[in-house]
Amino acid sequence: xxxxxxxxxxxxxxxxxxxxxxxxxxxxxxxxxxxxxxxxxxxxxxxxxxxxxxxxxxxxxxxxxxxxxxxxxxxxxxxxxxxxxxxxxxxxxxxxxxxxxxxxxxxxxxxxxxxxxxxxxxxxxxxxxxxxxxxxxxxxxxxxxxxxxxxxxxxxxxxxxxxxxxxxxxxxxxxxxxxxxxxxxxxxxxxxxxxxxxxxxxxxxxxxxxxxxxxxxxxxxxxxxxxxxxxxxxxxxxxxxxxxxxxxxxxxxxxxxxxxxxxxxxxxxxxxxxxxxxxxxxxxxxxxxxxxxxxxxxxxxxxxxxxxxxxxxxxxxxxxxx
Amino acid sequence: xxxxxxxxxxxxxxxxxxxxxxxxxxxxxxxxxxxxxxxxxxxxxxxxxxxxxxxxxxxxxxxxxxxxxxxxxxxxxxxxxxxxxxxxxxxxxxxxxxxxxxxxxxxxxxxxxxxxxxxxxxxxxxxxxxxxxxxxxxxxxxxxxxxxxxxxxxxxxxxxxxxxxxxxxxxxxxxxxxxxxxxxxxxxxxxxxxxxxxxxxxxxxxxxxxxxxxxxxxxxxxxxxxxxxxxxxxxxxxxxxxxxxxxxxxxxxxxxxxxxxxxxxxxxxxxxxxxxxxxxxxxxxxxxxxxxxxxxxxxxxxxxxxxxxxxxxxxxxxxxxx
Numbered sequence: 001x002x003x004x005x006x007x008x009x010x011x012x013x014x015x016x017x018x019x020x021x022x023x024x025x026x027x028x029x030x031x032x033x034x035x036x037x038x039x040x041x042x043x044x045x046x047x048x049x050x051x052x053x054x055x056x057x058x059x060x061x062x063x064x065x066x067x068x069x070x071x072x073x074x075x076x077x078x079x080x081x082x083x084x085x086x087x088x089x090x091x092x093x094x095x096x097x098x099x100x101x102x103x104x105x106x107x108x109x110x111x112x113x114x115x116x117x118x119x120x121x122x123x124x125x126x127x128x129x130x131x132x133x134x135x136x137x138x139x140x141x142x143x144x145x146x147x148x149x150x151x152x153x154x155x156x157x158x159x160x161x162x163x164x165x166x167x168x169x170x171x172x173x174x175x176x177x178x179x180x181x182x183x184x185x186x187x188x189x190x191x192x193x194x195x196x197x198x199x200x201x202x203x204x205x206x207x208x209x210x211x212x213x214x215x216x217x218x219x220x221x222x223x224x225x226x227x228x229x230x231x232x233x234x235x236x237x238x239x240x241x242x243x244x245x246x247x248x249x250x251x252x253x254x255x256x257x258x259x260x261x262x263x264x265x266x267x268x269x270x271x272x273x274x275x276x277x278x279x280x281x282x283x284x285x286x287x288x289x290x291x292x293x294x295x296x297x298x299x300x301x302x303x304x305x306x307x308x309x310x311x312x313x314x315x316x317x318x319x320x321x322x
Numbered sequence: 323x324x325x326x327x328x329x330x331x332x333x334x335x336x337x338x339x340x341x342x343x344x345x346x347x348x349x350x351x352x353x354x355x356x357x358x359x360x361x362x363x364x365x366x367x368x369x370x371x372x373x374x375x376x377x378x379x380x381x382x383x384x385x386x387x388x389x390x391x392x393x394x395x396x397x398x399x400x401x402x403x404x405x406x407x408x409x410x411x412x413x414x415x416x417x418x419x420x421x422x423x424x425x426x427x428x429x430x431x432x433x434x435x436x437x438x439x440x441x442x443x444x445x446x447x448x449x450x451x452x453x454x455x456x457x458x459x460x461x462x463x464x465x466x467x468x469x470x471x472x473x474x475x476x477x478x479x480x481x482x483x484x485x486x487x488x489x490x491x492x493x494x495x496x497x498x499x500x501x502x503x504x505x506x507x508x509x510x511x512x513x514x515x516x517x518x519x520x521x522x523x524x525x526x527x528x529x530x531x532x533x534x535x536x537x538x539x540x541x542x543x544x545x546x547x548x549x550x551x552x553x554x555x556x557x558x559x560x561x562x563x564x565x566x567x568x569x570x571x572x573x574x575x576x577x578x579x580x581x582x583x584x585x586x587x588x589x590x591x592x593x594x595x596x597x598x599x600x601x602x603x604x605x606x607x608x609x610x611x612x613x614x615x616x617x618x619x620x621x622x623x624x625x626x627x628x629x630x631x632x633x634x635x636x637x638x639x640x641x642x643x644x
Contacts, residue, residue, distance in 0.1 A: 049432035081401040085425035089450045099421040103407035106424075110371035128411045 004034040005319055008193035008225070012040045012206020013055045014072040014240060015232055016199035017062035022307030024063055024133050026315070033315075035133040036189035037063075040201075041118070042138075042145040042174050042209035045157050047095050048086070050105040051112050054157075055206065056122060056137055057104060064129035072240065075100045094162045119183050136189060138210045141180035145209060146173050156205070165242040168249050174209045182213045190216065191223045195319050198229035198271075200299060202243045203262055204250070217267055226272050228318050230299060231259045234277040239300055256280035260287040275299060275314060326356040327641055330515035330547070334362045334528020335377045336394035336562060337554055338521030339384035344629030346385055346455050348637070355637075357455040358511035359385075362523070363440070364460075364467040364496050364531035367479045369417050370408070372427040373434055376479075377528065378444060378459055379426060386451035394562065397422045416484045441505050458511060460532045463502035467531060468495050478527070487564040490571045496531045504535045512538065513545045517641050520551035520593075522621060524565045525584055526572070539589055548594050550640050552621060553581045556599040561622055578602035582609040597621060597636060 009020050020037045037059055044053045054073065061067040061075055068074045078098035086093050097105060104125060111121045117140045126135040145156040149167035159167055182190075190196065198207050207229075211217055220227060236254050238244040244254035252258045256276040260283075263271050273293035276283060277300065284294045295317050301307045331342050342359045362377045376395065383389040383397055390396045400420035408415050419427060426447060433443045439462045448457040467478040471489035481489060504512075512518065520529050529551075533539055542549060558576050560566040566576035574580045578598040582605075585593050595615035598605060599622065606616045617639050623629045 048428045049435055050428070075407075079401050079403040079421060081421035082404065082425040082428070085397075085422040086429065089425065089429055089447060091429060099401060099403035099424070100407040102421070102424060102428075103404040103411065106370045106372070106404070107408065107411055107413060113371055125411060 004032040005029075005315075006034045006036075006189075006192055006194045007197065007315075007319070008036045008038060008189045008195075009197045009199050010038050010040075010201075010207055010210045011055070011059055011199040012043075012201030013058045014062075015201040016055075016206065017059040017067070018301045018307050019197065019199045019230065019311060020059060020133065021062045021304070022301065022309070022311030023315075024131075025304065025308040026311055029315075036136060036193070037133055038136045038138055038186050038189060038210060040138055040206045040209050042143040042177075043156050043160070043205070044142075044144070045095070045155070047097060047105070048091070049109070050097070050102075051109045052095070052097070052105050053108065053118070053122075053137070056135070057101065060104075060122070060126050060129065060131065060135055063126070063131045063133060063135065066129065074098050095157055117183075119185055134185070134189065136183065136185050138182060138186060138216075139180045139213060140183055142176050143180045143209055143213075144175040145205060146175055148172070160205075169204075169242070169246045170249060172204055172208070172250075174212050177209065177212050178214065180213055182216050182219075187215070187219055190219045190225070193223065193225040195315075196220060196223075196225040196227045197314065198227070198263075200230040200232040200239065202232060202238070202241055202246070203259065204243070204246050205241075211267060211270075217270060221269050226318055227270055228273045228275060228295075228314070229259065229263055229271055230275040230314070231256045231277065231280070233259050233280075234300060235279050255283060257283040257286040260290050260292055264290045264292065273318060326354040327351075327637075328356045328358075328511075328514050328516045329519065329637075329641070330358045330360060330511045330517075331519045331521050332360050332362075332523075332529055332532045333377070333381055333521040334365075334523030335380045336384075337523040338362075338377075338528065339381040339389070340623045340629050341519065341521045341552065341633060342381060342455065343384045343626070344623065344631070344633030345637075346453075347626065347630040348633055351637075358458060358515070359455055360458045360460055360508050360511060360532060362460055362528045362531050364465040364499075365478045365482070365527070366464075366466070367417070367477070369419060369427070370413070371431070372419070372424075373431045374417070374419070374427050375430065375440070375444075375459070378457070379423065382426075382444070382448050382451065382453065382457055385448070385453045385455060385457065388451065396420050417479055439505075441507055456507070456511065458505065458507050460504060460508060460538075461502045461535055462505055464498050465502045465531055465535075466497040467527060468497055470494070482527075491526075491564070491568045492571060494526055494530070494572075496534050499531065499534050500536065502535055504538050504541075509537070509541055512541045512547070515545065515547040517637075518542060518545075518547040518549045519636065520549070520585075522552040522554040522561065524554060524560075524563055524568070525581065526565070526568050527563075533589060533592075539592060543591050548640060549592055550595045550597060550617075550636070551581065551585055551593055552597040552636070553578045553599065553602070555581050555602075556622060557601050577605060579605040579608040582612050582614055586612045586614065595640060
């Protein structure tokens with residue numbers, strides 16, 4: 001029996017969820033796959049007193065096969081009775097929680113209030129939903145992304161959900177990051193991985209907070225994993241969300257080469273390779289000039305077979321040890 | 323313009339809710355009706371970290387015209403998605419909360435955690451639902467009914483909901499009652515009432531905790547209101563719930579006369595009159611021998627017109643000042 005291939009994914013919301021799901025869908029593989037998904041929690045927030053972790057839940061619901069395929073967040077077959085009743089009480093509900101989703105948030109909040117770590121709570125929820133991959137919040141500490149716009153500093157979900165990420169982003173900070181620590185489980189996943197994937201999630205809003213945690217980049221650089229990012233920019237546009245506009249407003253370029261530049265300039269020695277979309281093959285020389293290997297693939301995942309196919313291609317190109 | 327007739331009701335769950343609703347339904351009356359409902363909170367509990375007030379909500383939903391007519395608790399057109407999801411997570415849900423009901427409990431819990439009084443929270447919820455009566459929790463302090471059965475002391479909802487009030491009750495206590503205080507709003511309603519009604523709710527489980535609050539009986543006795551109880555026992559049976567069996571197991575009698583004896587022995591000088599069902603007219607002499615006036619009426623409220631009719635009869639017989 002061969003030892004398993006250990007894969008760790010750094011993930012935000014939907015892009016990271018889909019890639020992780022593609023990896024989890026690869027049931028039969030030699031060597032077998034051992035999957036850990038490290039998820040951004042800097043977009044967590046309190047809603048009606050509940051501790052809500054949008055990225056964690058997007059990944060969890062996606063891995064459990066319960067995600068709403070139309071929205072990219074929340075659960076399929078969701079109902080909205082509680083939100084309607086809250087509106088009847090005159091409560092502001094721009095961050096609407098579905099009824100099934102409320103159950104997740106109720107349980108998480110109750111267990112956190114009893115003193116459990118977010119890591120343990122998440123593990124309990126994920127196992128109950130039949131997820132075999134390790135689903136790991138990046139930290140048990142509180143980190144909160146803030147976004148500076150023309151109207152000043154905004155809470156992340158105020159910017160992202162309430163104002164539909166329409167504001168121009170001039171500056172970002174991850175409040176609490178200096179005092180936060182990656183968990184032992186995260187450090188262990190990073191240290192023991194054969195292959196570390198930076199999912200096609202937003203480099204500023206999703207991957208950025210994970211890499212900003214004290215010790216994370218150093219741990220990755222000194223560990224043995226091959227480190228590969230998947231570009232979330234295809235043909236100059238974000239597959240989803242505001243990543244392209246944020247690249248531009250923060251002084252970078254919304255392109256596959258811009259993604260490479262971003263990672264190489266901010267985190268020297270971190271990346272070994274970048275997976276870019278086939279349509280961006282013209283960027284390959286510029287990316288290689290930065291010292292990265294380039295792997296072109298069909299990176300846009302519109303269906304479950306797309307997810308499994310991309311995951312398989314990445315593993316076949318990059319998943320060999322050594 | 324005539325001054326309004328001030329009516330206060332001491333209420334538990336469904337019996338108190340229906341009588342209060344009957345009073346609230348009397349829109350046009352001369353003098354106009356000013357209604358306060360003082361509700362038992364000794365059956366409150368924590369469910370998944372939420373502060374749940376079953377009696378308060380039964381009265382609130384009933385007064386708002388939103389109650390589920392089939393169950394006597396909860397909301398009409400309720401959905402159960404959150405409870406189903408909690409079950410998927412393997413969580414025990416014998417005290418099931420509907421999705422709309424969850425919204426009420428979320429808001430209450432959030433506001434209590436922010437430091438608001440239960441009285442203020444309840445008032446906000448009731449006004450948002452269009453309720454004009456004053457809906458008053460008996461106290462802002464924590465009181466918890468405990469029930470001694472053959473299996474020892476049980477939490478109230480463990481006995482009532484989980485074990486379907488099938489155990490024989492040997493003893494009752496209201497934990498926290500000595501340190502609890504009725505609110506200023508409750509004392510004001512009791513002091514200023516022209517007519518005080520003890521609803522046809524369980525005398526031990528619903529009315530008992532309210533009367534056990536320090537100062538409540540003294541305030542009622544020294545105030546000017548005529549005090550009238552409505553018997554929850556009709557033809558020897560509780561209209562609903564375990565009141566008849568509790569009368570028997572605690573050494574009393576499950577009859578209209580037994581209700582009179584209970585109130586007169588425990589609270590001398592409290593009651594002026596007892597409303598009994600017409601079928602119990604044979605008990606009238608025994609009740610009058612205890613010093614109470616007797617008013618027979620059709621006390622079983624099967625429909626909304628029944629509620630309004632009973633409320634009207636009580637007001638016409640007993641609602642005159644002096």
